[in-house]
Amino acid sequence: MSSESQNTQTRINDPKADWDSATPEQRREIIVDVAISILNEKDISHVTIRRVASQIGVGAMTLYTYVDGQQGLRTAILDRGFEIMDSHCDCDEHPKMNNHESWVEGCTNYVEFAVHYPNLYTLMFTHPLDQHELANIQSHFERWRHDVHEYYSELGIKEEDMQPYVERTTRDCWVAMHGLASLIISQRLQLNEQEIRQQIETLIERLYIEPGQINE
Amino acid sequence: MSSESQNTQTRINDPKADWDSATPEQRREIIVDVAISILNEKDISHVTIRRVASQIGVGAMTLYTYVDGQQGLRTAILDRGFEIMDSHCDCDEHPKMNNHESWVEGCTNYVEFAVHYPNLYTLMFTHPLDQHELANIQSHFERWRHDVHEYYSELGIKEEDMQPYVERTTRDCWVAMHGLASLIISQRLQLNEQEIRQQIETLIERLYIEPGQINE
Structure with missing residues (x-):
């Protein structure tokens, strides 16, 4: 959990630098990291493809290669949510x-x-x-x-x-x-x-x- | 409770007819009735002074005489909510x-x-x-x-x-x-x-x- 959080932190601090050298799978992770960091500040209606793309520093259309639109982004956030919760609740x-x-x-x-x-x-x-x-x-x-x-x-x-x-x-x-x-x-x-x-x-x-x- | 619901129903079916003959206190009630009927269909972000006024058939500015803006409308809805709940839960x-x-x-x-x-x-x-x-x-x-x-x-x-x-x-x-x-x-x-x-x-x-x- 703690190493995962550290990675997330690094990616959010400078997502563009990571993005350029990332594999497709890693880019998908970066998208969800950034989406969740937005969700920490604002409710889900503010977590749009456009906003996530802008925070990463790429065009909105680029994101559609990695997530299936707004709906796919929500699904990815939900999946990550359960992942974080599971690791949080593991006894x-x-x-x-x-x-x-x-x-x-x-x-x-x-x-x-x-x-x-x-x-x-x-x-x-x-x-x-x-x-x-x-x-x-x-x-x-x-x-x-x-x-x-x-x-x-x-x-x-x-x-x-x-x-x-x-x-x-x-x-x-x-x-x-x-x-x-x-x-x-x-x-x-x-x-x-x-x-x-x-x-x-x-x-x-x-x-x-x-x-x-x-x-x- | 049941007579209250009936009144609410009448007022919602033709709010403008009631509005014209209503006292200030009754107009306040009509506003909340209509607001709650909108809230039954949509979430609170859709319950605006403008929409309530339009459903009653009066101008938005007219409503400000009876409720203290958007904030006052929310407070009135909350108060009515607890009223409905109390009468619902009374044993x-x-x-x-x-x-x-x-x-x-x-x-x-x-x-x-x-x-x-x-x-x-x-x-x-x-x-x-x-x-x-x-x-x-x-x-x-x-x-x-x-x-x-x-x-x-x-x-x-x-x-x-x-x-x-x-x-x-x-x-x-x-x-x-x-x-x-x-x-x-x-x-x-x-x-x-x-x-x-x-x-x-x-x-x-x-x-x-x-x-x-x-x-x-």
């Missing part, structure tokens, strides 16, 4: 944590991601999307569900008992964490870092289902 | 329900309000607001907290034990219900009416705090 570094703690950790990372990238988060989880885009992000949600499935598997939940654990914990915790993230981003709920942590702990304590809690 | 008609059921009922009404008025809901709970607007809606949240306080009072919670009941239940349930409403509106979560009801019950069962559940 593999803390294998010693118990179940409840590791859920609190993952959920804290999710809310932190939202607070760090409010406009990107809003695009991913709130902004109206067309059917094609919805289908695309559905695959990211599926991967997420798959991770939860694997998690409960490691905790010894048998395949025949699995469904309610995966369905309920995934959905209940996501609904609550999205509500929290959304109300914090929109300033409807004004909490400091410690209060956010406390709020996450309270919610997870009640919503996360420990192995054994569902009648098998 | 006084079901005094026989037990605690848990009445929370499920109130929360179901909240989510239904969001589903019926998605753009209005988004303006109230998600859209970026300036400090003045945030302070204004804060007073609506206070009234809400006050209702929860009264509710627990009626259930026999003593004043000295009140705070954690009010704080935790209000916030936890609101966070979860906002998350649910927001994900449904944005189609990230696609649930039918029965599944929504089921989801609300699951969340409230875990998040609502019954009298006696907090150590006193």
